[in-house]
Amino acid sequence: MSQAQRIVLASRPVGEPKASDFRIEECAAPTPGEGQVLLRTIWLSLDPYMRGRMSDAASYAAPVPVGGVMEAGTVSEVMTSNNPGFAKGDIVLSRAGWQTHALSDGKGLAKIDPNIAPISTAVGVLGMPGMTAYTGLLDIGKPQAGETVVVAAASGAVGSAVGQIAKIKGARAIGIAGGKDKCDYVVKEFGFDACLDHRDPDLAAKLKEACPKGIDVYFENVGGAVFEAVFPLLNAFARVPVCGLIAHYNDTQAVAPKWAGAMMRNILTKRLTFRGFIVSDFAARHGDFVRDMSVWVREGKLKYKEFVTEGLESAPEAFIGLLKGANFGKQLVRVGPDKV
Amino acid sequence: MSQAQRIVLASRPVGEPKASDFRIEECAAPTPGEGQVLLRTIWLSLDPYMRGRMSDAASYAAPVPVGGVMEAGTVSEVMTSNNPGFAKGDIVLSRAGWQTHALSDGKGLAKIDPNIAPISTAVGVLGMPGMTAYTGLLDIGKPQAGETVVVAAASGAVGSAVGQIAKIKGARAIGIAGGKDKCDYVVKEFGFDACLDHRDPDLAAKLKEACPKGIDVYFENVGGAVFEAVFPLLNAFARVPVCGLIAHYNDTQAVAPKWAGAMMRNILTKRLTFRGFIVSDFAARHGDFVRDMSVWVREGKLKYKEFVTEGLESAPEAFIGLLKGANFGKQLVRVGPDKV
Numbered sequence: 091m092s093q094a095q096r097i098v099l100a101s102r103p104v105g106e107p108k109a110s111d112f113r114i115e116e117c118a119a120p121t122p123g124e125g126q127v128l129l130r131t132i133w134l135s136l137d138p139y140m141r142g143r144m145s146d147a148a149s150y151a152a153p154v155p156v157g158g159v160m161e162a163g164t165v166s167e168v169m170t171s172n173n174p175g176f177a178k179g180d181i182v183l184s185r186a187g188w189q190t191h192a193l194s195d196g197k198g199l200a201k202i203d204p205n206i207a208p209i210s211t212a213v214g215v216l217g218m219p220g221m222t223a224y225t226g227l228l229d230i231g232k233p234q235a236g237e238t239v240v241v242a243a244a245s246g247a248v249g250s251a252v253g254q255i256a257k258i259k260g261a262r263a264i265g266i267a268g269g270k271d272k273c274d275y276v277v278k279e280f281g282f283d284a285c286l287d288h289r290d291p292d293l294a295a296k297l298k299e300a301c302p303k304g305i306d307v308y309f310e311n312v313g314g315a316v317f318e319a320v321f322p323l324l325n326a327f328a329r330v331p332v333c334g335l336i337a338h339y340n341d342t343q344a345v346a347p348k349w350a351g352a353m354m355r356n357i358l359t360k361r362l363t364f365r366g367f368i369v370s371d372f373a374a375r376h377g378d379f380v381r382d383m384s385v386w387v388r389e390g391k392l393k394y395k396e397f398v399t400e401g402l403e404s405a406p407e408a409f410i411g412l413l414k415g416a417n418f419g420k421q422l423v424r425v426g427p428d429k430v
Numbered sequence: 431m432s433q434a435q436r437i438v439l440a441s442r443p444v445g446e447p448k449a450s451d452f453r454i455e456e457c458a459a460p461t462p463g464e465g466q467v468l469l470r471t472i473w474l475s476l477d478p479y480m481r482g483r484m485s486d487a488a489s490y491a492a493p494v495p496v497g498g499v500m501e502a503g504t505v506s507e508v509m510t511s512n513n514p515g516f517a518k519g520d521i522v523l524s525r526a527g528w529q530t531h532a533l534s535d536g537k538g539l540a541k542i543d544p545n546i547a548p549i550s551t552a553v554g555v556l557g558m559p560g561m562t563a564y565t566g567l568l569d570i571g572k573p574q575a576g577e578t579v580v581v582a583a584a585s586g587a588v589g590s591a592v593g594q595i596a597k598i599k600g601a602r603a604i605g606i607a608g609g610k611d612k613c614d615y616v617v618k619e620f621g622f623d624a625c626l627d628h629r630d631p632d633l634a635a636k637l638k639e640a641c642p643k644g645i646d647v648y649f650e651n652v653g654g655a656v657f658e659a660v661f662p663l664l665n666a667f668a669r670v671p672v673c674g675l676i677a678h679y680n681d682t683q684a685v686a687p688k689w690a691g692a693m694m695r696n697i698l699t700k701r702l703t704f705r706g707f708i709v710s711d712f713a714a715r716h717g718d719f720v721r722d723m724s725v726w727v728r729e730g731k732l733k734y735k736e737f738v739t740e741g742l743e744s745a746p747e748a749f750i751g752l753l754k755g756a757n758f759g760k761q762l763v764r765v766g767p768d769k770v
Contacts, residue, residue: 142699149699150666313694326490332697343691350690351683354653357672357706359482359489364704366697 094119095402096189099154103144106340106413111144112160112406119191127176127199129166129184129192130430134402134423135213136162136409137247138311139368141339150368160188160405163213164425165202176201183212188405190425207387209428214247214420215387215394218369221379222333223251225372227309228259230331230365235260237306240297242266242316244276244285245395247420248333251383252309253282254392261307264300266293266316268415275418279393288312294319304328313337321349324362332366339413395419434459435742436529439494443484446680446753451484452500452746459531467516467539469506469524469532470770474742474763475553476502476749477587478651479708481679490708500528500745503553504765505542516541523552528745530765547727549768554587554760555727555734558709561719562673563591565712567649568599570671570705575600577646580637582606582656584616584625585735587760588673591723592649593622594732601647604640606633606656608755615758619733628652634659644668653677661689664702672706679753735759 093116100113122128143161146153154161164186168176173196176182183200186192202212214220233239239256243249244265253263253276265276265285276285284300286293297319304325310317314337324330338345349356356362386392397419399408405423412421433456440453462468483501486493494501504527508520513536516522523540526532542552554560573579579596583589584605593603593616605616605625616625624640626633637659644665650657654677664670678685689696696702726732737759739748745763752761 150701310694317694332694335694335698338695344695345691350693351685353690353693354650354657354672354675354704355678355684357704358675359706361490361706361708361711362704363706364694364697364702366699366701366703368701371701 092119092191093117094189094191096159096187097402097405098159099144099156101156102146102153103340105342107141107144107406107410109406109410114403120193122170122172122193125173125195126193127168127173127196128170129164129182129186129194130169131164131166131186131190131192131402131425132181132428133165133210133213134162134188134405134425135164135218136405136412136421136423137219138334138336138339138412140409141336141413161185162187163218164192165209165212166192167426167430181209183217188402190402206384210396210422211387211394213422214396215251215392216380216383219247219420220251220383220394221372221376222369223248223255223309224379224383225369225375226331226333226367227252227255227307229372229375230363230367231256231307231309231329233259233261233307236262238262238264238301238303239307239309240264240266240301240305240320241309242288242312243336243415244280244282245272245418247394248311249309250276250280250394250419251392254280254386256307257281258386258391264297264305266297266312272418275395279395288316294322298323307331309333311336318348321353321356324356324360326360328360328362330362330364332364336413396422398422398424400424432459432531433457434529434531436499436527437742437745438499439484439496441496442486442493443680445682447481447484447746447750449746449750454743460533462510462512462533465513465535466533467508467513467536468510469504469522469526469534470509471504471506471526471530471532471742471765472521472768473505473550473553474502474528474745474765475504475558476745476752476761476763477559478674478676478679478752480749481676481753501525502527503558504532505549505552506532507766507770521549523557528742530742546724550736550762551727551734553762554736555591555732556720556723559587559760560591560723560734561712561716562709563588563595563649564719564723565709565715566671566673566707567592567595567647569712569715570703570707571647571649571669573599573601573647576602578602578604578641578643579647579649580604580606580641580645580660581649582628582652583676583755584620584622585612585758587734588651589649590616590620590734590759591732594620594726596647597621598726598731604637604645606637606652612758615735619735628656634662638663647671649673651676658688661693661696664696664700666700668700668702670702670704672704676753736762738762738764740764 168180241252273285311334313335581592613625651674653675737757
């Protein structure tokens with residue numbers, strides 16, 4: 091039996107998660123039973139939604155139980171297969187979680203063709219974050235040529251795709267990110283029309299300047315000060331896909347945003363649309379997503395940036411950092427080599 | 431020259447409008463010029479949106495200037511016509527405002543066939559309020575058979591149509607109205623499944639009881655305590671067409687609703703849709719509206735109730751009452767007889 095490791099939820103965080111809310115455990119690699127495959131994790135994806143799974147507040151998915159393995163999407167290799175659908179050496183997209191090895195009965199596994207794109211993109215631009223950007227922007231935001239689209243966390247996995255898809259559709263893309271390096275990258279590499287630093291005390295004024303014709307689509311993934319700067323600039327008929335609220339995930343109590351009292355009135359008088367979604371709501375669009383995004387990536391119209399930490403044991407710290415914007419690009423953990 | 435009367439905005443109300451915010455003026459009936467028609471008002475429609483026009487706060491339409499005639503839709507008769515499109519005696523839908531007589535160049539006038547339905551319905555169930563209910567409910571609310579639809583002001587022009595259209599589509603309709611008489615009427619005459627009194631201190635608990643499977647569509651036309659009772663009952667994927675906020679029209683400052691701090695989080699986790707609209711946004715649906723609603727009214731599937739005050743001079747008090755729910759049905763002012 092080879093050795094395995096897993097990271098479990100040690101305790102439910104109050105506010106910002108701490109290293110002690112996670113526990114790394116050593117165990118024997120499991121043995122696949124009939125119909126099962128043994129998976130080895132290559133890439134572990136860390137994403138903001140996982141903060142919700144650590145909490146037992148009502149949400150769209152059940153929380154991870156205390157003592158349970160942290161959930162995550164992974165890119166994994168089939169090491170042993172007792173399932174006729176999979177062969178040793180297959181690379182698959184799985185929800186194996188924060189661990190080096192996992193068993194699966196094959197349900198929910200999707201094979202990845204390593205010849206199409208680097209396999210890590212299956213949990214990035216060609217996976218869940220990319221599809222979140224694609225469906226939220228196109229199916230809810232519906233940007234038209236010449237309109238202005240604003241998105242925060244613009245150097246991240248979702249935000250970077252949102253702005254680039256907006257550009258592909260002929261809209262202006264204004265990003266918001268943390269710090270000069272990220273902002274420069276968003277403009278120079280991802281081709282946004284402008285990118286503003288959310289730490290700038292003059293964010294509201296600078297955003298207004300960057301959006302002289304107002305904002306038609308605000309892809310909401312942060313909340314907080316960015317929402318407060320965006321809200322008064324929303325044009326009549328603006329659309330706000332609500333994808334995430336990372337600025338609030340560590341809140342210990344609900345805080346009414348500055349515009350709360352005016353929100354319903356503005357929804358009415360400006361005829362705004364606010365619509366929450368999660369990527370699985372648009373499962374029917376998966377074929378369109380794969381077709382469009384793989385072409386855009388291949389043609390260089392849609393770029394991506396990865397931010398990698400090494401080893402499963404780096405995951406807790408990397409995740410805590412992700413919630414504070416310490417990552418610069420799609421946060422990945424390299425759990426194992428591409429080939430053993 | 432016959433005598434005419436008009437009601438102008440004397441001053442912008444602060445909070446609740448007062449009788450002194452209006453002024454009735456005597457004047458000569460105007461004389462139509464080339465291409466013009468002289469209109470005599472039969473029915474004047476009073477609607478909550480007019481509170482917005484009395485204020486100079488930013489909204490979707492310009493305010494009535496101080497000293498200007500209050501705006502309104504009317505059912506009017508053509509008294510003199512210098513316009514080949516209209517003949518003396520034609521009954522037309524007009525935006526003649528709060529006055530006994532008006533000139534028009536014919537633009538925006540729509541002829542009404544008095545043989546189809548009582549002409550007053552052209553500003554009621556077969557007019558703007560009916561179309562507001564029809565488009566907001568069907569195009570944004572999208573009720574499905576078996577779902578639960580909640581609407582307040584359920585004995586009023588819009589609310590009564592919302593609930594009845596919901597029933598026609600196979601949904602459950604729960605109304606909210608002011609007082610036992612209105613609630614009884616909403617259930618017995620309009621066929622809602624239940625109707626609750628918004629003044630009931632146990633509204634939240636009773637609404638929960640009346641909606642054992644939660645709320646799928648909340649047609650928002652009031653805000654305030656009703657919204658607070660509705661919000662925690664909204665189901666995943668619930669739709670909230672935001673049509674009006676009558677509970678807030680007299681507010682002198684924005685008041686954050688109880689749920690303000692939780693609103694964005696709930697939009698996200700429950701994947702709610704909030705969308706503001708005004709009826710003119712759906713002008714393209716006018717043909718569908720006329721076709722469907724006239725059939726439903728003729729077949730008795732869609733009933734309406736009118737609440738009439740007599741004489742143009744009654745309009746200010748009737749309007750002030752409308753904002754407090756003093757009306758019981760569609761608020762109309764009988765300005766002149768059907769025939770002179």
